[in-house]
Amino acid sequence: MQERAEVTRRAVLATAAVLFEQHGYVGTSISDVARTSGYTSGAIYFHFGSKEGLARGVLEAHFAEWPRYVERWESLDAPVLDRLVGLSLAVAREFRDNVIVRAGNRLWSERRTIPVSLPRPFVGWIDAAARMLTCAEEVGELAPGTDVERTARVLVSCFFGTHTVSDALNDRRNIEEAVSDLWMLLLPGLQAAPVDPAKCLDGAGRLLAESRGRPAPSVK
Incomplete structure (x- = not known):
């Protein structure tokens, strides 16, 4: 279960990085990341809490x-x-x-x-x-x-x-x-x-x- 959660987290982070790099923070939404990654918005909020948390995750990576x-x-x-x-x-x-x-x-x-x-x-x-x-x-x-x-x-x-x-x-x-x-x-x-x-x-x-x-x- 923990390994699967980590796979999800990394996949979401990779997708978010592509979108943030292309469109910036303001131009990227959780819905954009969900649609592009194939994961639900709920899964993204579970792992990162918010768009701010997702941005921080990319910066920490x-x-x-x-x-x-x-x-x-x-x-x-x-x-x-x-x-x-x-x-x-x-x-x-x-x-x-x-x-x-x-x-x-x-x-x-x-x-x-x-x-x-x-x-x-x-x-x-x-x-x-x-x-x-x-x-x-x-x-x-x-x-x-x-x-x-x-x-x-x-x-x-x-x-x-x-x-x-x-x-x-x-x-x-x-x-x-x-x-x-x-x-x-x-x-x-x-x-x-x-x-x-x-x-x-x-x-x-x-x-x-x-x-x-x-x-x-x-x-x-």
Whole structure:
């Protein structure tokens, strides 16, 4: 019984994510989710309580995507900056391809229309970036005198700003190229011994390809 309830909950959540991503919070109703998912409105209310609860469920699923990504990239045996860049590219792909992530992003942008307490964004990313930068500092990869906390905030701000522009211009179709361009500008200021930033991007690309089981494209 519990397993069946979880299957129902996940199916409803997946359908709601598609509709929220396409139509936004205001443009999506419980009736829409019921009609599209094939479950009754009663079943949706049972699992989520309200449309606000359903939106919160999608946002919580969005935020739940990230700890496993961060843990994996922090634990890889590779240069720290390669791992940081690789993590950013992996996350960029999720924002482009994962409907739960895309829906969560849209719901957060519409948060003032959702009358419920929502998870706080960005803080976890800033903490993760600061941890990886600290590790880079400890192994001698980071430029001497770098303010780790400030740099982490700037990196996260630049990363999500790049997402916003890519989303507005072409629905994130070029997001990997845009994030790579960002790192081409930032890496020379971060590296203890500046080298061609394309080498770091190539290293990150190889790590990303290994995680997906396909050859890495070379960064030109």
